[in-house]
Amino acid sequence: MKPRHSELLAKDVPPDEVIPLLDRYLMFYIRTADKLQRTARWLEALPGGIKYLREVIIDDKLGICASLETQMQQLVETYFCEWKEVLGSPERRRMFAQFANTSDTQETMEVVTERSQTRPTYWAKESAGYDFRKHAWTGGLVWQPVIEASYFDGAASANVKRGETQLAVFKVKGRYYATQQMCPHKRAFVLSDGLLGDDEAGRLWVSCPNHKRNFELNGAEAGRCANDDELSVAMFEAEERSDGWVYLRLPSVEELDGLLATRKWAVRKEESVSPFVEMDRYLKGRTSKRPSERTVMKTRAPSGGGCGGGSELEW
Ligand code: FES
Incomplete structure (x- = not known):
């Protein structure tokens, strides 16, 4: 960090000229600063420094003061808060919902209070430590509709809730794939937000957005992790049907929850490490x-x- 004291730009400025002067200053900065360059560093790099700045925005040495003010006015008139837009749009708010098939929500990490504020607890100390890929479902698998196919018109993946379990559904090159939502590395419920890609051998991968463990989505070894033999994810067959729904071949809700219920894997404070x-x-x-x-x-x-x-x- 390089803190810097403020410097006097001008004094005895009539009140109704203060804002226009600041507008000129800011617009000149916006137009000439480097990307992400702060004002102090910008002024240090400006040939002639604050003396030159005064000549430009007070004495109008370059004859651009009126233009700078006009540009600022245009900026003010066209400004809008992107977050406010989202809050005012039910369609956009849906993009921030936890699940694509229900408005339910689930905590995936215990929330702790620290210095009178809440935050999720730290990462789990241990990985999930179970070979999900090889889990044997004893009660049989049944095709079940989980989400309307139209959801994937504007998305490549979805987090769906079935019982108390979260599942990641992907649509890649017209085909569907489904895994557990939880990345077993740190028990983070994030795989539907993973990066999708393929390799020269035609294998499809989802890469966890947290630490980039790569899980294979197709082929005989689907569910394996390419960069950690100790990790794997459960896979479920998935397909779109003529009724407009995406079906997954799943065990009963009870059996699914018995292995993958969010409450079972959500990281608790005592399991995390600072x-x-x-x-x-x-x-x-x-x-x-x-x-x-x-x-x-x-x-x-x-x-x-x-x-x-x-x-x-x-x-
Ligand atoms: S949580 Fe670490 S790779 Fe997924």
């Missing part, structure tokens, strides 16, 4: 000085810990 504990322990062992007494501390992050583990930390 990513900061190891870092705190490591840093405490590195120095006995208070932060204010430290000058520069360069260290290497513990392996696998924190974001970008292994990179240098610098205080």
